Amino acid sequence: MAETGILIYGANGYTGELVARQAKQRGLAPVLAGRGAAVEPLARQLGFESRVFPLSDPSALDRGLSGIALVLHCAGPFSRTSRPMADACLRTGAHYADITGEASVFETLAARDAEAKARGVMLLPGAGMDVMPSDCLAAHLKRRLPTAKRLVLAFTSTAGISRGTAATMIENLPKAGLVRRGGRLVRVPLAWRSRNVDFGRGPLPCATIPWGDVSTAFHSTGIPDIEVYTPMRRGQLLGLRLLRPFVALLGTAPVQAFLKRRVRARAAGPGEMARSQGIALFWGEVEDDAGRRAAARQLTPEGYTLTALASVAVAEKVLVGHAPAGFQTPSRAYGPDFILELPGCSREDL
Secondary structure, eight states: OOOSEEEEETTTSHHHHHHHHHHHHTTOOOEEEESSGGGHHHHHHHTOOEEEOOSSOHHHHHHHTTTEEEEEEOOSOHHHHHHHHHHHHHHHTOEEEEOOOOHHHHHHHHTTHHHHHHHTOEEEOOBBTTBHHHHHHHHHHHHHOTTOOEEEEEEEESSOOOHHHHHHHHHHGGGOEEEEETTEEEEEOTTOOEEEEESSSSEEEEEEOOOTHHHHHHHHHOOSEEEEEEEOOHHHHHHHHHTGGGHHHHTSHHHHHHHHHHHHTSOSSOOHHHHHHOEEEEEEEEEOTTSOEEEEEEEEEOHHHHHHHHHHHHHHHHHTTOOOSEEOOHHHHHOTTGGGGSTTOEEEEO
């Protein structure tokens, strides 16, 4: 084990700053870090230590993690940044948590379970909106129906998305859709399936998306067939299906650059009023081979507020010694009811 400090890497980003401010509110004193000096003004404002080091230099990374017990990794896209940070945590003995929702990151870190256990290090990706609440919901449904073989999850949030989230979604567009079948991850077309979901305010048309739960919910529950949905207007659904023949084109450098330029022109993320008034809604259902079903809904604060609350709650648990070694999902580490420990969160069995 390293020592006793928390380091928030990427604290100058939209979500990283929210995490840092939540840590301050909870009376913690994390080190704020990032790839450049942009992190230093926020650290001075909050009265925290700052460190600047790149992810590309292993020696600098190891020095940057000196005295650190837990890294809250908030600098995406995590498909590029999680590996060097996880490598450094395994070398130095610091626990690792991040706020990714990328299935490829979850699977990569899951494959390092034995290595992490041997080093006494916890690897816990998805400690925010992606995927803590839905992971807890999946584990709760499995608890209600232990024989479940099929899991369907859906979510919606009212406050919009940040530039970083949008950029990650753009990078993942060429990979199309993703579900789990027979315990294996399977690529499917964009908006592969659609259905109506009632989040508690009437049914909404939804379509499948390649969300991280197709990875994490399997590790948490063992359920072999998993799909994740989110609401889509008819025009959005049609547009995605029309794009199916051009998926490869979406991954080309000119198209990616054009889409990311449009993202950079937008606001960094939802404003304070949108966050304070926003909510996120979750729905899930499991079914077994005998046709038995169980369903539930969850209500939480909007996604970025929830990410700050959840990731700092993970940090607090690590500080009191609750950090099981190896690859973990939120519900595996802290139980299906972890979500209910956070303010503004509730669950309803249907």
